[in-house]
Amino acid sequence: MGEKIDPDLWSDDPQPHLMGGKLPSGEIVFPMPVGDAAEGVEPYKLSRRGKLWSWTSQGFLPKEPYEGPGSGPGEGPPDFKPFLLGYVELPGEVIVESRIVDARLEDLHLGMDLEFCIVPFNARYDTFAFRPVSQAESQAA
Amino acid sequence: MSENVYIIGAGIHPFGRTDGRSGREQGVYAVREALKDAGLEWPDIECAYGGSAAAGNADIMVNELGLTSLPFTNVANGCATGGSALAASQQAIASGMYDLALAVGFDKHPRGAFNAKPAEYGLPEWYGQTGMMLTTQFFALKIQRYMQLHGISRTTLGRVAEKAFRNGTITPHAWRRSPVDLDTIMNAPMINDPLTKYMFCSPAEGAVGLILASEKKMKELGADGVKIRAVSVKTRPPNSFEVFQAGISIEEGGKPTVLASQAAFEKAGIGPEDISVAQLQDTESGAEIMHMAENGFCKDGEQEEWLANGWTEINGGKLPVNTDGGCLACGEPIGASGLRQVYENVQQLRQRAGERQVPGKPRFGYSHVYGAPGLSGVAILERE
Numbered sequence: 001m002g003e004k005i006d007p008d009l010w011s012d013d014p015q016p017h018l019m020g021g022k023l024p025s026g027e028i029v030f031p032m033p034v035g036d037a038a039e040g041v042e043p044y045k046l047s048r049r050g051k052l053w054s055w056t057s058q059g060f061l062p063k064e065p066y067e068g069p070g071s072g073p074g075e076g077p078p079d080f081k082p083f084l085l086g087y088v089e090l091p092g093e094v095i096v097e098s099r100i101v102d103a104r105l106e107d108l109h110l111g112m113d114l115e116f117c118i119v120p121f122n123a124r125y126d127t128f129a130f131r132p133v134s135q136a137e138s139q140a141a
Numbered sequence: 142m143s144e145n146v147y148i149i150g151a152g153i154h155p156f157g158r159t160d161g162r163s164g165r166e167q168g169v170y171a172v173r174e175a176l177k178d179a180g181l182e183w184p185d186i187e188c189a190y191g192g193s194a195a196a197g198n199a200d201i202m203v204n205e206l207g208l209t210s211l212p213f214t215n216v217a218n219g220c221a222t223g224g225s226a227l228a229a230s231q232q233a234i235a236s237g238m239y240d241l242a243l244a245v246g247f248d249k250h251p252r253g254a255f256n257a258k259p260a261e262y263g264l265p266e267w268y269g270q271t272g273m274m275l276t277t278q279f280f281a282l283k284i285q286r287y288m289q290l291h292g293i294s295r296t297t298l299g300r301v302a303e304k305a306f307r308n309g310t311i312t313p314h315a316w317r318r319s320p321v322d323l324d325t326i327m328n329a330p331m332i333n334d335p336l337t338k339y340m341f342c343s344p345a346e347g348a349v350g351l352i353l354a355s356e357k358k359m360k361e362l363g364a365d366g367v368k369i370r371a372v373s374v375k376t377r378p379p380n381s382f383e384v385f386q387a388g389i390s391i392e393e394g395g396k397p398t399v400l401a402s403q404a405a406f407e408k409a410g411i412g413p414e415d416i417s418v419a420q421l422q423d424t425e426s427g428a429e430i431m432h433m434a435e436n437g438f439c440k441d442g443e444q445e446e447w448l449a450n451g452w453t454e455i456n457g458g459k460l461p462v463n464t465d466g467g468c469l470a471c472g473e474p475i476g477a478s479g480l481r482q483v484y485e486n487v488q489q490l491r492q493r494a495g496e497r498q499v500p501g502k503p504r505f506g507y508s509h510v511y512g513a514p515g516l517s518g519v520a521i522l523e524r525e
Binding site: 005006009020027029030031034053054055056057058059060062063064065066067068083085086087089092093094095096097099105109110121125127 | 253256258259265266267269270271272273274275278281282283285286289290330331332333334335386387388389390391
């Protein structure tokens with residue numbers, strides 16, 4: 001396991017949760033606000049299960065501040081690993097933007113069941129992602 | 142009661158890449174073209190508004206244009222820089238304070254996708270570090286969901302780009318002047334699914350200057366003016382879905398484009414059916430499709446039929462859209478694009494658009510710009 005890319009981004013539970021915020025109005029937001037905007041906002045453990053709201057692929061090496069494969073000294077586009085990302089609707093909470101892992105682009109569809117996970121990002125850091133819930137598990141849930 | 146405002150001069154520096162000429166120098170070029178078009182000299186201009194996103198302040202142009210002591214306000218409003226400059230100069234004349242104003246926008250960006258810093262948008266660092274701080278992803282994510290919900294096909298995305306490049310071939314100020322066929326567009330490298338390389342605009346260079354006048358001044362000069370019927374700039378409403386959002390509300394919110402469009406139509410006292418020619422923000426193919434509906438020109442999903450039948454072509458019979466090839470063929474110099482759309486409508490309404498002239502006598506021209514962090518500007522022009 002690497003370091004968390006942001007110490008407050010997800011909880012340290014054995015089954016970690018992405019951290020959002022609960023506004024005084026009851027609305028759930030992501031990410032948890034910082035600074036003055038955090039006043040009156042309670043940290044809130046977001047649901048580990050959600051449904052795919054939209055998706056895309058990242059096919060080219062992003063410029064800085066990207067720090068993933070391909071961005072290091074002496075690295076370039078050939079070192080870049082294309083990835084999938086999307087928005088995941090956490091029922092009754094908020095729609096979060098996330099990497100999508102363990103899936104192929106052609107398998108993604110609107111409303112598919114996804115679960116939260118932690119994945120390695122670069123030599124130093126881990127980041128968060130969502131991955132498909134297996135068919136059997138999805139029906140049991 | 143506010144004064145009527147007219148655009149009496151329009152100048153453009155060709156879009157694309159002009160090595161050896163700074164963004165601001167391209168701006169100065171466009172201003173001189175606009176002055177020439179209006180039959181005016183720089184000392185005639187009473188106030189000016191303008192800016193760029195990445196090519197410096199506009200007010201320094203007085204060094205080249207002349208030290209006439211006019212008030213020159215820098216506008217730094219991201220993608221809405223041009224729209225905001227137009228709105229400010231329109232207000233300056235509508236208020237009755239001035240009779241002649243300049244709106245100018247220019248830019249010059251490095252090659253490759255725009256990169257933005259999370260902190261400047263109030264976002265945590267991890268958002269940029271992990272590769273999510275990309276405008277191209279937002280547009281792909283927005284059109285992907287829209288296609289699923291409203292039955293838009295990938296071929297329709299391709300048709301938008303094909304039309305843009307075709308219009309570019311007959312537009313002297315366009316960057317991309319060669320046609321690209323549908324197969325090439327559809328089979329090009331995927332940037333962000335479902336959008337291929339040819340479906341995205343590229344950061345570029347260019348400049349536009351517009352001279353605005355009061356009705357009294359226009360008549361005094363005997364100038365060839367196009368009336369500004371309405372200008373509207375709106376920032377995002379609650380719960381909207383915009384570029385650079387790590388989290389979106391589960392409540393479906395409004396859209397800045399819908400707000401700006403409705404406000405402009407209300408101000409103008411006309412509806413979408415009255416528009417003869419439209420320039421809609423086409424950062425990529427999907428944006429043009431979604432903006433057709435957000436601006437009220439069709440219902441969600443009808444774009445499939447519109448594009449298949451060529452109804453947005455210059456001679457398509459319904460509503461010509463992005464007659465100069467839009468951002469797809471002209472490229473995207475952020476500070477200049479909003480005013481390019483208005484420039485194009487001025488040319489179309491004056492029937493000076495040459496090979497790309499829309500048929501008949503177009504009366505109302507509509508332009509719409511959208512950008513980060515969720516704002517839209519709409520202008521409706523009228524040929525009286």
